[in-house]
Amino acid sequence: MKTLSPTRQALNYTALIVVTVFMLLPFVWVFFGSFKTQSEFLGNPGAWFPESFQIDNYIQLFADREFGSYMMNSFVVSGVAIVGNVLFSAMAGYALAKLRFRGKNVVFPLVIVSMIVPYVALFVPQFVVVVQMGLVNSLVAIILPVLILPLCVFIMRQFAHGVPFELMEAARLDGAGEGRLFFRIFLPLTGPGLATVAILSFLTSWNNFLWPLVVAQSQDTYTAPVGLSVASQASNTISFGLLLAGAVVVLLPILILFLFLQKYFIQGVATAGLK
Amino acid sequence: MSTTATRTMVTSGASTRRRPGGTRRMREGSKAETTTAWLFLSPFLALFLLFTGIPAILAIGASLTDMTARDIRDPLGVNFTGFDGFAKVITNPGFQSAFFNTIMFVVLCVPISMALGLALALMLNNGIRRLKTFFRAAVYVPVITNIVAAAVIWQYAFSITGPVNSSLGDLGLPEPNWLGEPGWAITTVVLMGVWRTTGTCMILFLAGLQAVPEEIYEAAATDGAGTWRRLWSITLPLLRPTTLLITVLMTVSFLNIFEEPYLLTKGGPLGSTKSIAVWVYEQFGFGNVSASMAGSVLLLLLVGIVAIVQFRMLRPKH
DSSP states (O other): OOOOOHHHHHHHHHHHHHHHHHHHHHHHHHHHHTTOOHHHHHHSTTOSSOSSOOOHHHHHHHHTSSHHHHHHHHHHHHHHHHHHHHHHHHHHHHHHHHOOOTTHHHHHHHHHHHHHSOGGGTHHHHHHHHHHTTOTTSHHHHHHHHHSOHHHHHHHHHHHTTSOHHHHHHHHHTTOOHHHIIIIIIHHHTHHHHHHHHHHHHHHHHHOOHHHHHHOOSGGGOOHHHHHHHHHHTTTTSOHHHHHHHHHHHHHHHHHHHHHHHHHHHHHHHHHOOO | OHHHHHHHHHHHHHHHHHSTTHHHHHHOOOHHHHHHHHHHHHHHHHHHIIIIIHHHHHHHHHTTBTOOGGGGSSGGGOOBOTTHHHHHHHHOHHHHHHHHHHHHHHHHHHHHHHHHHHHHHHHHHHTOSSOHHHHHHHHHHHHHSOHHHHHHHHHHHTSTTSHHHHHHHHTTOOOOOTTTSHHHHHHHHHHHHHHHHHHHHHHHHHHHHHTSOHHHHHHHHHTTOOHHHHIIIIIHHHTHHHHHHHHHHHHHHHHTOOHHHHHHHTTOSTTTTOOHHHHHHHHHHHTOHHHHHHHHHHHHHHHHHHHHHHHHHHSOOO
16 A cells, blocks of 8 residues: 555546536535626626636625624524533533443433434424514524523533542542532543534534524524525525635635634544544 | 434443443432432423423324314313314325325435435545545535525525526527426425535445444455445445435434425425415414314324334344
8 A cells, every 4th residue: 555656646636626626616616706896797697707807795794784793693503502511511521431420321321322412303393483482583592592502411421530539539639529520620621522522512503493493583683694584585686705715604614614623624524424 | 313322322332331320320319419419400301301202292182172263262162073183184184195295205316325425425425536525515505504495595596497497498499397297396496405405415424434434445345346336335334324324314414304396386386385284384374273283293203114114124233
């Protein structure tokens, strides 16, 4: 396996480049399309490149649409989700991996079960629960289901196994309380786990679509994806340029983060094998 | 997500055993420890109860009633109708066609994504020298992409006069009505599904490949085994557990397919791309809550059965 013939390598590179081009084409289209004017879409709709780079679509997007408030909602939802997941799944993972108590063998299967259950099967009864709680059409209802993800609990439990028991026993003997153990010893030693959880919970909450679509019933609770999909379904009245600019804005936070934190994105998925 | 489950069942057992004196230590904790544990677990447990436990019971309960949208605010006013609801759903032509469409998406998307993912993983693992990170990232980007934004792009790209057709036209090829004709609409949904999941398959296969010891290949190469022979007799058998996990994961994920057909075609044209999940969402929108819940429960059963069957089929033979 050590030496690959140059021909073999050239073939592999060609194959990889072809696949990569197809994977990235949609991003090229959205980028160039978002700078086209409405008349360009009507005149020469299939052109790949804009005649000139007009930022009118972006200006209009934030000026006279409610898109700014949708983005704000998305940021609030994702921000709270990140804080919630990092804190709560660290706590749960710590308890499951490092504390001794009866009932552990009941709680852990619950984590697994709630990871397997497909969300499509539960959104209708979840909606009934939210209505009963009087939370429908609120950001709280959008946040709650992604506030603590079972997958994150699982990941933190895995990372928690890497923290040596001896260290904790030593701290206990020194008289450290449970809270101190968690904050002073456990958290600093599980940094990469916390980063993975933060990324994963951001992705999940930012990309969440079906649940906000069901729960957000007025424009002031729309998240950016819901706003975008509602606009795209009324696409007779709205221009492709605006929609594509909206898509770029929704994609940008994820792509920027991915550029810098690729390792954690891939680690999250590799450890968890999630969709 | 079933991947996680299996892996856990394997690793949790192993790690408990590995820990020296673990079993004795695990059993008893101080009172403070027990209290802390339950306190630390309470946010998870509360949300589990609220968004998985209660809804699961509610779904099964409501699917046995005649619940409509009006009853959502007052769920106790419904009538118990037994399995009538399920019978109605199963005999409903709309549900049946959604069922077959869903199976079709699984049958088309899962093998393509996995084959492509495996090929990419093999090339990235030891088929090239440079740019590995770049290619890995490029193939992976669609996985993390926001699906609504992606669907907007696909709708635009595959519209009748969009860039895809104009490029095809430039090459002198026919320009199909991608989203407007049943056959092409299915193709578009499958393409988008494959685009979105190949990266996941690739990453998981890469993780599996990295666990294959290099010495085996060297030994095989010394014995004169060629590339294909090594792939067939060494790599694939050793990747068996990884393949099992990815198969289950991908099957479950495509059984639940919702966003691609809903956002691209609304399940149309003529219901040709309507999946079970889209059907469930539609019934909910029409106010047929009990039918919607019965559909969800059937989908849940289907996912469970398929996962169990696949695990049995692909379990290593002793």
